[in-house]
Amino acid sequence: MKGPEGGLSLIVRSGDYESVHYALALASAALAINRPAILFFTLGGIRALLGPPATLDDWDRDELMRQRGIGDFETLLQACVELGARFIVCEMGLRALGIDRAQLRRDVPFTVAGIVTLLDETKPGMHLLTL
Template sequence: MIGDRSYTGLILESGHLNRVHYGLAMAAAALAISQPVVLFFTNAALLSLRAPDPEGRPGWATCPLGPDLVAAGVAGDATGWNAGLVTRGAAGVEDLIEACRDLGARFMVCDMGLRAIGLEKTALRDDLSFEEGGLVSLYRILGDTGRLVVI
């Protein structure tokens, strides 16, 4: 807890970038009103935290979009969808990651999730400070009064 405020824990499990984006938006909104947040990335959502590729594209740029967005013709890929968000005045993925970092979010990566998808922590971006742990660690942070949302 920070002061008398309990943490809100957001479990990001899906690798669909629109779901990761919304989880980051929820976290940024909570942080903006001084609600402490821990973002717990596991399984395919961890792929959104990969380091940029040799051409400088962020790891999230290769994540899939939810099939509903693709079927609706909103965008065909993550980069196009993110560019559309920014063009229409919404926060992009990178904007939200930076906002969460700057507002004090705790970024946790699930050790079991890393193993499940064969990803090493060293493959993650280096501009964020990651805590590695599992569900027990997350529940300890949340304590008796924290909230938990699974996205």
């Protein structure tokens, strides 16, 4: 069982490729060393869960990452799913953008909830970061 020490709660609020890619890289790294990871997608970050394919700004960088031997978006996303990341999609963010939860990816096990849930699930010893 993963203890909260060194775990991460990541607020993914930007829809740019770099921010979402790095959030997935951080979460998958934490999970790989047996630390919990929570990914809280809100506002522009929610666009990463539309699709597939995701609709992120600067999407052409994904191919460059693959060419350079760096985990691409899909690889990192699936690693987070398989390693047990907790995915939360912000209810307020969905409403603000006019996105219905049915538009989100079905291969990512997410819960629609709010900031209170994120804060409640970010246990003492976990780091809360915004990307």
